[in-house]
Amino acid sequence: MTVLRVLMVVLLATGIAACGRQAPAGSPAQHQGHQGNQVRPAPVAEPVRSVPAGGFGVTEQAFVELSIATDDQAVKLADLGTTRAVDPTLRALAGRLGTARRAELTELHGLLDSAAVTYVNHHKGHDMPGMPTETELADLTRAGTGFDKVFAGLVLAHLTESATVAESAARQVSHAATKDVATRMARERAAALDRLGDAR
Numbered sequence: 001m002t003v004l005r006v007l008m009v010v011l012l013a014t015g016i017a018a019c020g021r022q023a024p025a026g027s028p029a030q031h032q033g034h035q036g037n038q039v040r041p042a043p044v045a046e047p048v049r050s051v052p053a054g055g056f057g058v059t060e061q062a063f064v065e066l067s068i069a070t071d072d073q074a075v076k077l078a079d080l081g082t083t084r085a086v087d088p089t090l091r092a093l094a095g096r097l098g099t100a101r102r103a104e105l106t107e108l109h110g111l112l113d114s115a116a117v118t119y120v121n122h123h124k125g126h127d128m129p130g131m132p133t134e135t136e137l138a139d140l141t142r143a144g145t146g147f148d149k150v151f152a153g154l155v156l157a158h159l160t161e162s163a164t165v166a167e168s169a170a171r172q173v174s175h176a177a178t179k180d181v182a183t184r185m186a187r188e189r190a191a192a193l194d195r196l197g198d199a200r
Contacts, residue, residue: 166185
């Protein structure tokens, strides 16, 4: 399952959770009159919002938590690149990647803090494209002359998948601060992909 599909599953679940409630079977709302006990559909309730429109809701939280988990792993990847990459252009890219991800993590945690949400890593140990796994990082650490090629491949996967997630979030979320962060994340990844293309 790709990172984008994970986010889409979360968004779908969010929509289902927000659907209006209907009267339970056998309730007075489902019956009409005393004779014949005719059944009629329960009235459709209005969607129930957990937060005001434009607030920090479950969709925003899902995006932020996924991004934090991904960025945490990306920092480890970038740090390996800054110390092990042979190509100076690739090493410089790794340095910029690490700086960008650390800045993002500060903003992302700030979004949760502002909403009084405690961060929980629901994606720990998951194998998702775009989020370097501990196994991949360990293999990269042991890589010899092929380090640059393996590193570049992992960076490409991270940038491509996380760009897709950020772009989707920028369209889906309504919380202004989260939308702004997602939009800037998407732009940063597009620029980084261009630099990666020049380095490969």
